[in-house]
Amino acid sequence: MGTRDLKTVTRETLAACGSRIDTSVAEGMEVMSPLTGTAVASLAPNGEADTRIAIENARTAFESWRMVPGPRRGELVRLFGEELRASKADLGRMVSIEAGKSPSEGEGEVQEMIDICDFAVGLSRQLYGLTIATERPGHRMMETWHPLGVVGIITAFNFPCAPWCWNAALALVCGDPVVWKPSEKTPLTALACQAVLDRALKRFGDDAPAHLSQVLVGGPEVGAALAENPKVALVSATGSTRMGRIVGPKVAERFGKCILELGGNNAGIVCPSADLDMTLRAVAFGAMGTAGQRCTTMRRLFVHEDVYEQILPALRKAYASVSVGDPLETDALVGPLIDAAAYESMTSALREASDLGGTVHGGERQKVGPKTAYYVKPALVEMPEHDGPVLRETFAPILYVMKYSDLEDALEKHNAVGGGLSSSIFTTDLREMEIFLSAKGSDCGIANVNIGTSGAEIGGAFGGEKETGGGRESGSDAWRAYMRRATNTINYSRDLPLAQGVVFDI
Ligand code: NAD
Numbered sequence: 001m002g003t004r005d006l007k008t009v010t011r012e013t014l015a016a017c018g019s020r021i022d023t024s025v026a027e028g029m030e031v032m033s034p035l036t037g038t039a040v041a042s043l044a045p046n047g048e049a050d051t052r053i054a055i056e057n058a059r060t061a062f063e064s065w066r067m068v069p070g071p072r073r074g075e076l077v078r079l080f081g082e083e084l085r086a087s088k089a090d091l092g093r094m095v096s097i098e099a100g101k102s103p104s105e106g107e108g109e110v111q112e113m114i115d116i117c118d119f120a121v122g123l124s125r126q127l128y129g130l131t132i133a134t135e136r137p138g139h140r141m142m143e144t145w146h147p148l149g150v151v152g153i154i155t156a157f158n159f160p161c162a163p164w165c166w167n168a169a170l171a172l173v174c175g176d177p178v179v180w181k182p183s184e185k186t187p188l189t190a191l192a193c194q195a196v197l198d199r200a201l202k203r204f205g206d207d208a209p210a211h212l213s214q215v216l217v218g219g220p221e222v223g224a225a226l227a228e229n230p231k232v233a234l235v236s237a238t239g240s241t242r243m244g245r246i247v248g249p250k251v252a253e254r255f256g257k258c259i260l261e262l263g264g265n266n267a268g269i270v271c272p273s274a275d276l277d278m279t280l281r282a283v284a285f286g287a288m289g290t291a292g293q294r295c296t297t298m299r300r301l302f303v304h305e306d307v308y309e310q311i312l313p314a315l316r317k318a319y320a321s322v323s324v325g326d327p328l329e330t331d332a333l334v335g336p337l338i339d340a341a342a343y344e345s346m347t348s349a350l351r352e353a354s355d356l357g358g359t360v361h362g363g364e365r366q367k368v369g370p371k372t373a374y375y376v377k378p379a380l381v382e383m384p385e386h387d388g389p390v391l392r393e394t395f396a397p398i399l400y401v402m403k404y405s406d407l408e409d410a411l412e413k414h415n416a417v418g419g420g421l422s423s424s425i426f427t428t429d430l431r432e433m434e435i436f437l438s439a440k441g442s443d444c445g446i447a448n449v450n451i452g453t454s455g456a457e458i459g460g461a462f463g464g465e466k467e468t469g470g471g472r473e474s475g476s477d478a479w480r481a482y483m484r485r486a487t488n489t490i491n492y493s494r495d496l497p498l499a500q501g502v503v504f505d506i
Pocket of ligand 1: 158
């Protein structure tokens with residue numbers, strides 16, 4: 001697709017979602033598409049004053065939204081889910097244009113938004129607290145969950161909309177307004193999502209205050225302003241560990257709440273009893289899908305020596321034959337890297353691996369699209385040691401493969417990295433599976449058996465340990481982070497017994 005065509009498609013896609021934003025602002029913030037490596041829009045960025053005003057407005061919205069009953073708040077999210085269904089193809093295309101994903105993956109991301117909306121609607125009637133046994137006669141003790149306040153959401157380029165929705169759908173049913181700072185690389189998807197939500201808000205009626213959901217376009221400085229502002233009760237930040245190291249302390253300094261969803265260095269372990277055909281397919285999707293640009297991408301693979309010579313040739317073949325190309329023009333499985341910097345970090349990691357004795361298969365830049373775009377063959381690297389670039393996240397399609405002979409040893413290496421997001425074991429041996437899932441097994445927030453590291457469902461809590469930041473979003477009881485808890489003790493007796501039997505007679 002030519003540069004001019006892509007600009008037109010971008011404009012039309014935004015309009016189809018309902019956005020009327022000006023995308024040709026003179027000397028504005030350029031938005032690039034990795035499909036062509038060229039600008040598809042120019043937007044007016046939001047400055048410091050805009051951010052401050054947006055937070056003030058969100059705080060005002062909070063005053064009334066927190067008093068709207070939970071199930072009624074759920075109705076807004078139900079309507080949003082309906083509007084997302086109607087706009088699925090358009091939003092999916094927006095994701096493809098900005099993040100370079102295939103239509104199937106782009107629409108899959110929108111499906112994730114629809115799924116979390118469904119989850120949140122049910123949740124809106126289940127914001128339960130406990131009734132707790134009290135030691136004092138004639139007393140009752142209970143726990144109440146109240147809306148928390150303004151939620152600031154910072155998101156990464158590689159999932160331009162689903163993580164926002166994991167936060168926003170829950171925040172809205174929990175009674176909290178949201179202010180979203182999307183990646184400066186993918187602001188258009190955010191503006192398109194906001195336009196879709198605006199349609200739901202219009203249908204919802206008057207009990208939704210203005211400024212319940214806002215988008216701020218800009219770079220790290222806008223994220224920093226959210227992190228520093230004491231009126232933002234919760235900052236949910238998705239991105240690199242580098243970003244988390246800056247944002248986390250800023251929020252902590254003012255005793256704000258934080259959910260950090262940061263980088264991972266995810267691994268799989270292939271045991272002797274593994275179903276190798278299934279393993280091959282799971283590893284291929286986990287390591288090459290989304291051009292290796294998922295936080296859950298499989299980056300390391302420990303293969304037992306008994307099956308190494310069986311699975312490696314099959315993996316090499318899959319890597320050599322995988323189709324790389326513009327996912328809007330072809331049915332290629334692997335799209336572009338986000339930009340030149342991503343390509344440089346990939347080539348430098350491969351150079352380092354090679355210097356350490358690694359054998360690199362693939363990794364070459366492909367002649368696809370204009371010179372400004374970065375399409376690469378995914379790289380499979382056979383490493384003699386668990387060392388060097390293997391120990392860190394390089395946000396590109398590189399899979400380091402290492403041989404092991406003892407599961408305990410493989411597990412030790414598996415856990416010996418900074419990231420603690422996702423992990424998999426491939427086995428049909430019950431003992432190996434249980435060890436991997438046990439307290440001495442994988443130390444990640446996500447531990448899978450016989451499926452890859454990526455492609456989580458919304459029903460489970462999503463997030464990871466260590467340098468992944470410790471946050472949890474999406475399903476299970478992640479909603480609690482968006483509310484404040486009060487413990488209430490009610491005395492319905494005529495006495496005043498003190499807890500722990502303390503006496504204080506006056
Ligand atoms: P990034 O850290 O460069 O940017 C992420 C977001 O943080 C952007 O909106 C950016 O503007 C903002 N930001 C950057 N520096 C900031 C600062 N100092 N203060 C405030 N905000 C700041 O990440 P990226 O390149 O967009 O995304 C890739 C990274 O995100 C990878 O490390 C990937 O693993 C991680 N990621 C994690 C998850 C998860 O759920 N754990 C999901 C997606 C991506």
